[in-house]
Amino acid sequence: MDKDQFVIEIDDLPYDREALEGVFQQARPYARIKGLGWQDNSHLQTWTVDTAPAVVIYSGSYMNIDTNRKDLNYNFLRHGSIKKMIDRLNFSHPITEGNVDMIWYRPGFKFEPHIDHYAKSTMMWPIIPNDAGAPIDFYYKSNIDLAPLIQSGKPAGFKDQVTDEDICCTHYYSTAVPTIFNSLWIHGVRPVAQERVYLRLRINEPFESIVSKHRSGTLVR
Ligand SMILES: [Fe+2]
Numbered sequence: 001m002d003k004d005q006f007v008i009e010i011d012d013l014p015y016d017r018e019a020l021e022g023v024f025q026q027a028r029p030y031a032r033i034k035g036l037g038w039q040d041n042s043h044l045q046t047w048t049v050d051t052a053p054a055v056v057i058y059s060g061s062y063m064n065i066d067t068n069r070k071d072l073n074y075n076f077l078r079h080g081s082i083k084k085m086i087d088r089l090n091f092s093h094p095i096t097e098g099n100v101d102m103i104w105y106r107p108g109f110k111f112e113p114h115i116d117h118y119a120k121s122t123m124m125w126p127i128i129p130n131d132a133g134a135p136i137d138f139y140y141k142s143n144i145d146l147a148p149l150i151q152s153g154k155p156a157g158f159k160d161q162v163t164d165e166d167i168c169c170t171h172y173y174s175t176a177v178p179t180i181f182n183s184l185w186i187h188g189v190r191p192v193a194q195e196r197v198y199l200r201l202r203i204n205e206p207f208e209s210i211v212s213k214h215r216s217g218t219l220v221r
Pocket of ligand 1: 114116183187
């Protein structure tokens with residue numbers, strides 16, 4: 001399988017990891033516990049934002065399971081360094097504050113294999129650790145038909161259907177250039193050993209369309 005069915009690096013948009021670490025330090029008081037409908041959130045009552053395995057800083061409420069902090073919106077586009085990078089990207093739709101967030105995983109967190117319902121493609125700028133930490137895995141199993149799941153628009157987890165044996169591609173992120181991956185292909189992150197913080201863009205453009213712009217040199221202005 002060709003790696004660019006799943007993931008590409010945007011080598012013509014280098015970024016300053018340390019500058020993003022500064023943004024993270026400013027934004028961290030706005031962190032909220034991250035949860036998604038298909039995940040096991042049964043430990044919610046015992047978590048706080050300082051102990052939860054997955055935390056997120058963003059604008060909006062769709063990932064919010066933390067009712068105490070539901071109004072802690074954070075707009076990353078108010079940072080000129082982020083706005084400038086995003087303005088250079090030629091996606092098929094405008095990028096607003098609702099598309100940008102920071103995800104923050106604590107040691108031991110495992111992002112079970114899943115497909116996204118809130119993005120067709122995802123762009124990542126690793127911030128912490130300074131070597132990007134745990135990679136992302138993509139899974140393939142011939143008897144899983146993703147088309148009806150994608151069409152339904154519902155999020156889907158596959159932890160009982162795929163194993164490490166079904167990993168078809170592992171991508172180690174760069175901390176020099178951002179990565180874009182196909183959110184509609186089964187993906188996950190095995191347990192992280194170190195705290196892991198990434199700036200993320202949720203994009204509603206099909207991955208194939210983004211790859212073709214990247215190949216023709218029209219993705220970055
Ligand atoms: Fe995902």
